[in-house]
Amino acid sequence: MEHRQAERTLHFIDGRFCEGVAGRNFINLNPFTNQPINEVAEGSKEDIDLAVAAARRAFDEGPWRRMSVKDRLAMILRIAEGIEANAEEIAYLESLDTGLPISQTRKQTARAAENFRFFAEMVAARLHGEAFPVDRSFLNYTIHKPVGVAGLITPWNAPVMLETWKVAPCLATGNTCVLKPAEWSPLTASKLAEIIQEAGVPAGVFNIVHGFGETAGAALVAHPDVQLISFTGETTTGMEIMRNGSATLKRFSMELGGKSPVIVFADADFERALDAVIFGIYSFNGERCTANSRLLIEESLHDRFVAALEERIARIRVGDPLDPATEVGPLIHREHWKRVNAYIELAKEEGAVVTGGGCPEEFPDGNFIRPVLLTGVRNEMRVAQEEIFGPVLAVIPFQTEAEAIRLANDVKYGLAAYVWTSDLKRAHTVAQAIESGMVWINSQNVRDLRAPFGGTKYSGIGREGGHYSFEFYTEVQTVHVALGEHPIPKFGHSPQPKQATVSH
Incomplete structure (x- = not known):
């Protein structure tokens, strides 16, 4: 198969592909030849600020989290269909970019589509809370709400599968996101942006900023309007991410290194x-x-x-x-x-x-x-x-x-x-x-998407997969409702004591 030249890779912010604010680029190399594949926009703090602002507007003002679950999940399923329709191109780009054999990237592309189908079905089945009647006087119930803007940082070894493994539950639960792909494997993320846009997902819901961890990644982690960070990568980088995000009390999910x-x-x-x-x-x-x-x-x-x-x-x-x-x-x-x-x-x-x-x-x-x-x-x-x-x-x-x-x-x-x-x-x-x-x-690495995925010790924090992803990307809110009249402690009903008169 021919190693064709790919088009220039840009950021995707607020529904459009765009250059970086500073206009800088870096070269993406083909691991088979070590020759350039293309130029990639190099993200900066300013680009992250624009992407997070777009994601925040889409969350606060847009229709995404307010639309019916049925309508939102219909778009999620259209993304799966779009991946399947473009499967051969995605597998080609993945092999070109990473050096992975195409027999394996074809399977990873199929898994990418399955990620969206799985989380759409899971949200449809599990987007419900619990009810706690209390002495016939109160009803306490819970609802799962989207958290807000998620920062998704993905590695270079299985880009499209791991990007969709994070993006799918994030969007299915009503959040918006900024994806920072690994700088060594940027190609399939941009194809995913095209597919998400064609599926009808509103502008700002899904954004991409390419670039390096020390600049774009660090800015995304430290940004005060990013509430969630999901990271897959090397352990030392995970430690640095936790330090950078600690000042804003972010929620972290991290799958890190292994020596299995x-x-x-x-x-x-x-x-x-x-x-x-x-x-x-x-x-x-x-x-x-x-x-x-x-x-x-x-x-x-x-x-x-x-x-x-x-x-x-x-x-x-x-x-x-x-x-x-x-x-x-x-x-x-x-x-x-x-x-x-x-x-x-x-x-x-x-x-x-x-x-x-x-x-x-x-x-x-x-x-x-x-x-x-x-x-x-x-x-x-x-x-x-x-x-x-x-x-x-x-x-x-x-x-x-x-x-x-x-x-x-x-x-x-x-x-x-x-x-x-x-x-x-x-x-x-x-x-x-x-x-x-x-x-x-007595098995190789066979996955069931319902099962928790993650490690202990230096291999990570939290779990992804099934309802574990669901819990990470949602906030549980408890609502208390009074059912009729009931005694309320009375404060301030006693007469005020008279002030003593002081003679001068």
């Missing part, structure tokens, strides 16, 4: 566990937040499993992300490529044995790293403790169930974990002992 273990016991289904381990770390070019980047393998199975891994990894198809046969494409950016390669060199210095790696000769200009397997790894090594976010799997043997649990928990992260065993009792025991927000037993 996959524990394979000797009694596991060998072939299924092998498939799942390979998929979990090498799909998405290894740039997946829930990647099983640490393989904890029972010692008696270690040599056989590693030999099978080496044989399978050597056959993974690395190549052009627009080729449907490609399984691993180039990493997102040269800067990230250097970071991942630095970890591979560090693994060697720490005493690990490195299998794989390097750039294919036929693609010398791309940000390619062949899938890497690290053996001889100890859990205290940096490559076993720090998030690499690339196609790198560290293998650590264990002897007992207790040791496997200890190793799994001996990191600062707690996003995901995977357990492979045919012993159902052990599966549940180990799953519940692991310190992570999500655990998959």
Whole structure:
């Protein structure tokens, strides 16, 4: 497939595409060639101010939160239809921008449409409160109200899926938003703006400001008229966002880094566990937040499993992300490529044995790293403790169930974990002992959109998905109604004491 030049990427503010106030731009690079794709408007504090003002007007004065739920959700469903109608273009832009294989971005695009359908249906089913009759004298009831303006900050590894994962519940519940996409992957956000506009969503409800975290992102987080911040990204950035937003007491939802273990016991289904381990770390070019980047393998199975891994990894198809046969494409950016390669060199210095790696000769200009397997790894090594976010799997043997649990928990992260065993009792025991927000037993990373998604420890705050997203994007208000007359304490009914007369 041809790597076509994309059009210039602009901000989307108050219903129109526009240049930045300062007129600055940055270059968006193709990770397959490291050649420019296009120029992107570089957002500033002034651009954020305009976007937030537009979102605030749309919330306070516009029809969005006041229209019937039926009419609002009809627009949300039209957005899903628009994504489906433009699915091939969106998948192409995503692969062009990120280096993800198009076979995977097609699935992510389908998920983007499903995000809007799911949250439309969820709001239709759950947009109700509770009633509390009190002694036949009062009726207390609750309603869920939209909060206001949300700041949505998304990462570069799965742009359209994660943007819609935030935008869909935000808009479905009646909020307005400003989206700040990752600067390394801006293309599909602008296509989403076109689709949202064509669906009839009023101007100002959805806005985009492109740019860098230190400027546009920081201004969005600190803005006093932004009540909600939903962020997916790296842990250190999440900490900085919390500091910047603390002065205005914002509500935060954060899905941060991970160093997720996959524990394979000797009694596991060998072939299924092998498939799942390979998929979990090498799909998405290894740039997946829930990647099983640490393989904890029972010692008696270690040599056989590693030999099978080496044989399978050597056959993974690395190549052009627009080729449907490609399984691993180039990493997102040269800067990230250097970071991942630095970890591979560090693994060697720490005493690990490195299998794989390097750039294919036929693609010398791309940000390619062949899938890497690290053996001889100890859990205290940096490559076993720090998030690499690339196609790198560290293998650590264990002897007992207790040791496997200890190793799994001996990191600062707690996003995901995977357990492979045919012993159902052990599966549940180990799953519940692991310190992570999500655990998959005898399964790869399969999602149900009703289930909570998020991590513990340094992997995040809060949960997204199902009613957890619903609760984040709404404010619960309690209304008290008196049912007839009832005694009210009387103040001020006693006669005032006479003032004493003072003789002079």
